[in-house]
Amino acid sequence: MMEQLEEKCFLDESETILNKKAVYEPTKGQRFRQVVCTRGWAIATLMMTGTVLVGVALIAAFARPAMAPCEVSVAGDNSAALAASAAAGGAASSESSSSKHDKEKGGEEQTYVATNGEPFPWKELRLPKTLVPQAYDIFLHPNISRSEFSGQVEMILRVMEETDAIVFHVNELNISNVAVHMGKSNTTFSQALAIVKQLEYKTNQQFYVQLAERVSAGSFLKVVVKFSGELKRDVMDGFYQSSYTVNGEERYMASTQFEATDARKAFPCLDEPALKATFKLSIVREKKHISLFNMPLMTSEPYGESPNLILDKYNPSPKMSTYLVAFIVCDFKNVSALTRAGTLVRVFAPEDKIYMGKYALDAAVAVLENYTSFFGLPYDLPKADLIAIPNFEAGAMENWGLITYRDTAILYDPAISSQDSKKWVTQVVAHELAHQWFGNLVTMDWWDDLWLNEGFATFVEFLGMDVVDSSFQGQNSLSMESVSALYKDSLINSHPIKVPVKNPAEIASVFDSISYEKGAALIRMLESVLGKSSFRKGLKNYLTENAYGNAVTGDLWRAWQQVSTVKDLSVSEMMDTWTLQMGYPVVSVAWDSRTLHLSQERFIRLEKKDPEPEKEDFKSPFGCTYLTFKLHFLLAMWEQTGFFSLVPLPDGVDGDNVLWLKGNKDLNGFYRVNYDAKGWKKLTDQLKKDHTVFSVSDRIGLMEDAFCLAMAGHLNYSVVLGMVEYMSRETDYFVWKTVLPHLDFLSQRLLLEEEYDLLRDLALSVIRPRLEALGWSSAGDVTTRQLRKSVIQAAIDYEDQASIDRATDLFAEWKKNQNYSMNNELRYVAYQAGVTYGNKDDWDLVYDRYMDSNVASDKEHLQLALGTSRDVRVLQILLQYTQDSSKVKTQDSAQVVRKVARNRNGLLLAWRFLRQQWDLLMERYGVKSAIIRRMVLIVSNFNTKFDLDEVKEFFKDKELGSAARPLHQSVELIESHVVWSEKYMPEVKSWLQKNRRRR
Ligand code: BES
Ligand code: ZN
16 A cells, blocks of 8 residues: 555555534435436346335535535436535635744754845745746856856846845855846836845745845836856756766756746746746757757857857747746757647657657647647647656656656657556646646646646546547546545545645645645546536636636636536535545445435544644644535435434335445545445445446445445454455456555555465455456457556465466566567566566666666666565665666666565665665755655555654654655554554454465
8 A cells, every 4th residue: 555655756556523413305306316326226226126226426525513504416417426515704814924933954943144144134935025027038058068057047027015125036056146227117227226235045045135225116127147056967856967878878968847946946036836927048058959948949049159059049938937947958859740729749858769759749749639628728839848858856847838757757669668658658748738728827826726736637637648548547547546545635644735835845745645636536526516517617717817827726616616507506615625624534324214324524544542633734724524415416404413414215215125325426526435234235245246337436436445444443354355255256457456455455464474375365366367367468458458467466466376487487588588579568577576586697687678778667667676576685785776876867766765665575674774874865855855755655664563663763853854744644654554453453364264265
């Protein structure tokens, strides 16, 4: 399950309780509709004469103590589920203000002393509102061979309030000169202004210019700043360089990564997302290079004395945020195509890799064309470039018109890459293109609303993916994403979607699965409530109204409210309960002959004995963590009368004859559903008899809920393990992808117990039928091939000897002949088996091929396989290689360490390594580094109190920056593992004893 804590770019892993009482009473018409079920249910109804099916989709919304009537939803309708909180009144403020009590790096109170020892007058992290930028004209002269750059930026600022000070952002740049002119318009700046003081305050990455006179509101300033900086290697933010090899020759390129707060590392600027302006660029390059910018090239001319230098000048951009600016100097080649609307789309990569850009190019064209109609607005720039960056921290970055990608997220070689790789490329392309509208055209006002960008792009990426190839099954993929967010949001160390953030480390820390997957899940939930047509209409209005500007979450709700045709729905009241407090409910469902009993409580993975006081930051604005839910279309009356919602069953429905009842239809709602023993029994019987009456998303939901409810003590393991038995007939990839990590969770816990073998036998007993049906061929569509890979890998993980033999045979063939035509799905399986069951020579061979490989996805497979050795010596060597970027690129160092930590022979080595390297890593990558954020996750593999104490002790006094939350979540997971072993292990063991399988 650890993967589920992973950040977005590595997709692969007590509270006060307020009892609520309510009664739902449906009207006759509504009762009638309640039994009009989904197709699956209808069929089942016909088959089971004498039984009545009641399909109910519940949806939960957080609500304040004072309840009022709510909306209701029933399955089988397109709008599936409707949640409307009964809450009324003011939502929490969207503004996150800077505090006067910010902490300096070491945790000391901030002193606000500038680099020259003088007091720094501006004491806020946010810039003053006195000046607003209008236009930037940037000149840059990068010198790649000397790893440096110099430049000049001309900023046109509008004076909003009278002032004598200019504050802008700058980080790790040397500022050599500042000049300020004033003008009455933004084109003529006749009056030079004297500067009294220039101060830099590194902690807040700010520069302060004190003018000799005050400038009045309505006038304009032209601020010209000369600067220089280092073009760093091995860091992956600001303006930095990467190296790559073409035919054995090492080459260098320079590119940018600004989101969230690193534009200020490349040029002085007012680096906040709401401070939008136009950008012009002139950039010097060598003749052998090209340059790229958000906008098309205007002119190229010789530069200075050197015959080797060219100055490229670019068209000005539309109004946009600083974090979306990008420029690149490289010698890449491109492939290109035009969309129907005439937009030029190009994919750039090193010359020996450019053939692998064709797939992304076709995908990008298809997706762009589709989004134009989906968003109802054209793509706004004349061109869209997509480029593979050799060293890149995230998966990809949506810079407007110049989207940068990690090589594995854009390059696809049909002859070698796997279906997983094809899907990932499609998904990332679709995600970043969604941002061109959602994020770039309309941008969140501040980072506390990051989810607007990322949640929405995540929601849309699954639509875009299906445009390229519907066999990716975008909606089922999105269900998987929701499930991973449900998992993460069940931790006490989760956070509300909208979260106050101030400094760069806090901002970096919200790029996580709450902003992405929970955000996407909530948008899907709302779409199901509004209906597709209103959803799209509202979206278009939102984009049109806010184009080239900024928005807060409330603006989106308002846009949907205006087009909503759902009676009595207050979009913001409903959605605020989901976005302003963390967590979500588990809805318990039971029924007797006449009535449905529904109750709800917050679902928490690990109930603490002594609940910690709710974190101040995350206090629920609703004053409670209890929830209210509604049954869509079933609504008639709502009363607060008891602990439960009692819903009379429709006329003619006898509860005693209900075949089964399944809540949260198609996983459209962001909550879990629990049933009583009878309810689970009926569902299990149906799964075993014919699981296909449930949709794939419903099966994902059932299995995921069952496992997670058991993990948290809400359900007996005997129920869940009984349900697992049906998996021997499950043929769906997504359901397997849900269940396998849960079996893995059990095997991680039972690994050192005698009963491990029994668990293994259970796992293999359900895996084997799939294994036999799928074989080892490369036949089938995308998900069949993905499933084959997953079950073979699982069989090997559970030490199925026949599978191990077959995989090691494949490895042996490949060892003999590198060009051996291998089933691409099985490459990783073979490499891994070769390394795990091979010797040091095998490891060396895989290492050599890894170093030589030209295909990013295959290189990654080879690299990760290295971490699966059982030889601690090579694992230690591999850990050391992560600190040498000629062996493991910095972008990959965390994933390699994590791979070693997932290996039972490597966990302690990796933990020791992390501790040894901690100070160095922090110094090298800094407090907002994603590398560190990813590395700390390794501790979540621990199981025991001893390890828990050790982890706590080590991190006690450490400055964690953006790794704080991932660490706290990992610690919570270890705690949950300790509790699990105490509380639930005996039950699992005894079930396994009683239900032994044949091997
Ligand atoms: N805006 C992000 C890139 C980013 C992430 C910038 C973290 C700064 C910090 C981009 O749109 C993104 O979300 N990329 C994903 C890929 C996507 C398919 C989810 C990523 O990098 O993993
Ligand atoms: Zn994104």
